[in-house]
Amino acid sequence: MGSASLKVSGGKMVNTKVELHNDSIISVQFTGDFFLHPEELIEVIESSLIGKRLDEDDLAQTINYVLQEHNAQLIGASGQDFARVIMEASQ
Amino acid sequence: MKWRVIPLEIHDAATAMALDEAASEAVRLGGPPTIRFYRWLPSAVSIGYFQSMEAEVNLDACRRLGVDQVRRRTGGGTVYHDHDGEITYSVIAPESFFGKDIIASYNLICGWIVEAFSQLGICAEFKPINDIVTQGKKISGNAQTRRNKVLLQHGTILYDLDVKKMFSVLRVSEEKISDKMIAAVEDRVTCVRKVSNATRDETYQALCEAFTKDKDFYEGEWTEKELAYTKELAKTKYSTRDWNFQR
Secondary structure, three states, X not given: OEEEEEXXXXXXXXXXXXXXXXXXXXXEEEEEOOEXXXXXHHHHHHHHOOOOEOOHHHHHHHHXXXXXXXXXXXXXXXXXXXXXXXXXXXX | OOEEEEEEEXXXXXXXXXXXXXXXXXXXXXXXXXXXXXXXXXXXXXXXXXXXXXXXEOHHHHHHHOOEEEEOOOOOOOEEEOOOOEEEEEEEEEHHHOOOOHHHHHHHHHHHHHHHHHHXXXXXXXXXXXXXXXXXXXXXXXXXXXXXXXXXXXXXXXXXXXXXXXXXXXXOOHHHOOHHHHHHHHHHEOOHHHHOOOOXXXXXXXXXXXXXXXXXXEEOOOOHHHHHXXXXXXXXXHOOHHXXXXX
C-alpha cells in the first residue's frame, strides 16, 4: 500500500492510497478538500482505475473519460493531478 | 417564488447537516428556496465529503473538549465551528436560480456576504474557488453541492478566532502548534472582530439584510415534514460511523 499527497497549485489537496500488484492497481482511494460534482462519482472514478497499469497519461485519460461521460465537474484538481498523485504513491 | 428565511438557530452538528439535506429535499419537491442562519452547539468540526475523519480530526481532543464531528455532503476542507466564533449560513434553491457555472454561483452568493461585510465597513472580496478574503486574509469559507437539480451552498463567517483551540481539534502534531505556526495561520486567516468593531448581532443583522436584498422573502419556519426527515437523517446518517468515517 502506497500513499502520497499533492497540493495542486492554485487548487486543492489530493491524497491517495493505492495498492498494487505487478504494476497494476488493485485498489485506490482519493481523499482531499477538492470538489467533485456529482460527489458520488468518486467511487466510479476509483473503480475505473482498478486493473489499470501505472502510466500517468493513461490513468488521467481514464479519469477524464469518466468525468466527461457523467458530465461531471472536478474543481480544485484535474484528472491529471489524480493520476500524478497515484504515480507518486506508487514509487 | 418567495424565499423563506429561517432566522438564526442553534443546532448540534448532525441536526445542522440534516436540516440542509431535508431543506434540499423540500426544494426538490417544489418547496420554497430557503436561506438559513445557524450556530453550532456544541462546537464542532466538519469535514468535506472527500476527506478522512481519522486523517483530519484529533478525535481524542474532540472527546476531551466535547467537540462534535460530522462529515458534510459538500466537498471542501475541514472547518472548526466554534459556538461563539462564527455564524453559518445555508442557501438552498433550485439549481436553475444560479445557472450551471459553479464558480459563478459561488461568486454570486459570496457577493451577498461581501455586501454584508461592506455594511460593517469591511472591504472584502470573493477569492475563487470558495473563499472570501479581506486584507489578503480569509474571513469566510464556503462549499457547494448540486444534487437532483437543487443547489446547496453553506459557509461560515468567522466572527472570532482562537487558532490554538482550532488546532487542538484538528490533526496537527503538538510540536507544530508552535507560536510560529499560530502566527503563520493568523497571517492567512482573520475574523470580523479583528477588522471591525461590529458585534456578532450586528454581523448577523448585516448578513440578513444582504442575503435578502432585492428578494421577495418571508421569515418562515421548518415544516413538520422537514423536521421529521431531519430527525431521521440526523439519527440514521449524520451521527453514524458509516457516514462520518466513510473515507
